[in-house]
Amino acid sequence: MKPIVVLGSGLAGYSVIRELRKLDRDIPVTLVTRDSGDYYSKPMLSNALAQGKDAAALVQTRAADMAAQLGIQLLVETEVRAIDRANKTLDTTSGEIAYDRLVIALGADPIRIPVQGDAAEAVLSVNDIADYARFRGLLGNKKTVRIDPSTSLRTEGFVEMRSSAGASTGSARTEVVIMGGGLIGCEFANDLASAGHAVSVIDPGPWPIASLMPEQAGRQLLAPLAALGVDWRFGTSVSRVDHAATGYLLTLADGAQLHADLVLSAVGLRPRIALAQQAGLAVNRGIAVDAHLRSSDAAIFALGDCAEIEGKVQPFVLPIMHAARALAKTLAGEETAVVFPAMPVVVKTPAHPVAVLPVARDAVGGWQLRANSDGVKMEFLDAEQRISGFVLTGPYAAERNEMSKQVGQRALPL
Numbered sequence: 055m056k057p058i059v060v061l062g063s064g065l066a067g068y069s070v071i072r073e074l075r076k077l078d079r080d081i082p083v084t085l086v087t088r089d090s091g092d093y094y095s096k097p098m099l100s101n102a103l104a105q106g107k108d109a110a111a112l113v114q115t116r117a118a119d120m121a122a123q124l125g126i127q128l129l130v131e132t133e134v135r136a137i138d139r140a141n142k143t144l145d146t147t148s149g150e151i152a153y154d155r156l157v158i159a160l161g162a163d164p165i166r167i168p169v170q171g172d173a174a175e176a177v178l179s180v181n182d183i184a185d186y187a188r189f190r191g192l193l194g195n196k197k198t199v200r201i202d203p204s205t206s207l208r209t210e211g212f213v214e215m216r217s218s219a220g221a222s223t224g225s226a227r228t229e230v231v232i233m234g235g236g237l238i239g240c241e242f243a244n245d246l247a248s249a250g251h252a253v254s255v256i257d258p259g260p261w262p263i264a265s266l267m268p269e270q271a272g273r274q275l276l277a278p279l280a281a282l283g284v285d286w287r288f289g290t291s292v293s294r295v296d297h298a299a300t301g302y303l304l305t306l307a308d309g310a311q312l313h314a315d316l317v318l319s320a321v322g323l324r325p326r327i328a329l330a331q332q333a334g335l336a337v338n339r340g341i342a343v344d345a346h347l348r349s350s351d352a353a354i355f356a357l358g359d360c361a362e363i364e365g366k367v368q369p370f371v372l373p374i375m376h377a378a379r380a381l382a383k384t385l386a387g388e389e390t391a392v393v394f395p396a397m398p399v400v401v402k403t404p405a406h407p408v409a410v411l412p413v414a415r416d417a418v419g420g421w422q423l424r425a426n427s428d429g430v431k432m433e434f435l436d437a438e439q440r441i442s443g444f445v446l447t448g449p450y451a452a453e454r455n456e457m458s459k460q461v462g463q464r465a466l467p468l
């Protein structure tokens with residue numbers, strides 16, 4: 055019997071197999087992945103530094119143990135090169151593999167913004183555990199100063215230390231420039247600054263996480279992260295990265311120059327659609343699938359960061375878990391459409407917690423401020439005055455479950 059073959063050992067790939075095994079222990083499953091196959095929590099990549107965790111500490115279950123627990127054949131460090139739909143086979147670096155049904159869970163690639171300069175290739179991104187190991191290794195090569203931002207006294211000391219260290223000895227800490235002040239950029243900024251590094255965030259937009267949050271909410275992050283030492287620069291972007299005597303010299307679009315020991319790009323992800331596209335599957339931004347996670351080929355499914363489910367790419371943990379549960383049922387023989395509840399995204403910025411239920415870019419309606427004391431509580435009301443999105447920052451972030459229950463309900467009068 056030919057197996058169900060799953061491509062990719064990230065959250066999407068492993069979750070669908072885990073859910074399937076709850077329903078069927080016997081159906082043969084093969085997982086093919088180009089990485090080590092070790093199971094780790096990707097969201098930890100942007101809050102592990104301040105916790106002092108290296109890449110090894112992030113691994114929750116080794117690949118061999120995953121294979122044994124799930125009762126699957128696991129092919130690691132195996133790249134899939136092509137899908138032959140007519141013969142239902144895969145061309146991989148470990149040879150040909152036949153499938154009965156195929157689940158594509160290949161994730162997404164970091165977007166690279168074109169940058170000039172003789173060190174443009176030095177720009178890093180952290181999208182998997184191997185990237186994190188490399189990034190942490192490079193950070194570790196620099197002397198760092200640990201600070202405790204929990205008291206205002208030390209925070210003042212930190213700010214002063216930063217300028218005096220820069221003036222007298224050159225920088226004592228690693229200077230990290232983050233390209234992109236979106237969700238992931240802000241999380242890394244908080245984490246790096248908390249771990250004692252000097253952080254600048256460069257973003258052409260007007261305020262943090264501007265693609266998901268209205269101005270009043272986004273601006274809430276400015277002061278708390280600045281208090282940790284984050285240097286915000288909006289309305290500009292990195293044009294050049296050149297080698298300097300030590301590290302790099304960055305030239306911004308507005309002509310400003312700044313030094314960096316490391317440059318981290320966090321400008322977004324692009325679903326990995328190339329294999330699907332070459333195989334003739336329907337693709338848009340992601341691999342196009344219906345509510346059953348089924349692609350334009352009835353034997354091929356997709357979920358996770360590579361998938362576009364009924365027109366929406368949702369590269370977050372909760373949508374993946376819901377999709378994995380529905381797909382597992384379908385694979386086990388019970389056709390099941392995924393139904394997504396309200397799924398707020400928690401932004402891991404402990405300096406100022408944020409939870410946001412994003413609204414579509416073209417959503418009709420407007421943001422309403424409901425409360426603002428040490429943070430904001432904002433609701434997005436659609437044309438019928440129903441709540442279809444929200445942003446909660448600071449102390450209000452704790453209300454995300456309560457707010458999620460209200461989604462779809464008519465808002466209370468202002």
Ligand SMILES: Cc1cc2nc3c(=O)[nH]c(=O)nc-3n(C[C@H](O)[C@H](O)[C@H](O)COP(=O)(O)OP(=O)(O)OC[C@H]3O[C@@H](n4cnc5c(N)ncnc54)[C@H](O)[C@@H]3O)c2cc1C
Nearest residue numbers: 062063064065066088096097134160161358359369370371
């Ligand atoms: C730094 C960071 C922080 C995040 N924080 C949060 C958060 O707090 N909350 C939240 O909800 N979401 C968060 N996310 C998003 C969330 O982690 C992702 O949506 C999710 O992990 C994606 O899982 P995936 O399985 O689709 O993709 P991936 O985890 O990227 O897995 C893709 C798999 O495909 C394999 N692969 C790729 N190409 C090939 C090939 N040709 N052949 C074989 N194998 C291949 C890869 O090796 C990998 O195993 C974060 C993301 C990042 C980068």
